[in-house]
Amino acid sequence: MRAPGRAMTLGDRVGVGGRGRRRPCPCAEDGAASVVAVSFVGVVVALAAAVVVVLLASLASQSAAHAADAAALAAADAVSGAVPGEPCALAAEVASRNGARLATCEVTGADALVSVVVDRGAISATAASRAGPAG
Template identity: 40%
Template sequence: MTLPVRLRDQVAGENGSAPAAVLAWGGVLLSVLAVLALTGQLTVAQARAATAADLAALAAADAAQVGAPSPCGVAAQVAERNGASLARCSVLGQDVVVTVEVPTGSRLGGGVRDTARAGPAPASTLPGTPEGLERQEGAP
């Protein structure tokens, strides 16, 4: 089957445009996938940092409560066991504030930081105290 002359001329003038369009769309797709992968890495690193900071702060607060000589040393050990490094630690009375950093794992470098605070609960929020009972009764 032969094409009419007019249609054949139109098709002949577009030779090679399909491969270029496929390459362009492939590049766009690869770029979108790269951004999604980087976002996923950052999200996972942020979750790991939050977990490590929470656990390190709780361990350090517990160590401070029992009179351990170095609550921040305990925080550093717990952070390291959770794939983080201790960036900052301070003991404020019975509370401990811990900041940890987790590497992102990407070629861009750097890391994700998160901070957590832990210590004994205020007496007014404990369930066995009169203040805590009043609060529970008034709660919906």
């Protein structure tokens, strides 16, 4: 405790010598910041996992679209006689080389319609494509 008229010193503020000791706060919020921090980290981890799943699905979808386009073009080339071979067999081979498997293959006139499936772990993407002469 300081004398009247005397300026407060650092010792008076922190309670040097046992004077002016602070009593512990009987507050109910002890440790609440830890709970909030752990909850925040949990939310961030969950959001990151969701973003990874969405990105993997997008990647599988794009891979399927590219494989379907290439397989349809290969089948259309075989139909037109530009390359030798059976159209659907060529489409299956091209799809396989692009990491997909051929699901369906239909040849109607000079048009080839194919669909492929790409499996990336638990994620599966399907795409279809048509190739043939313009018009």
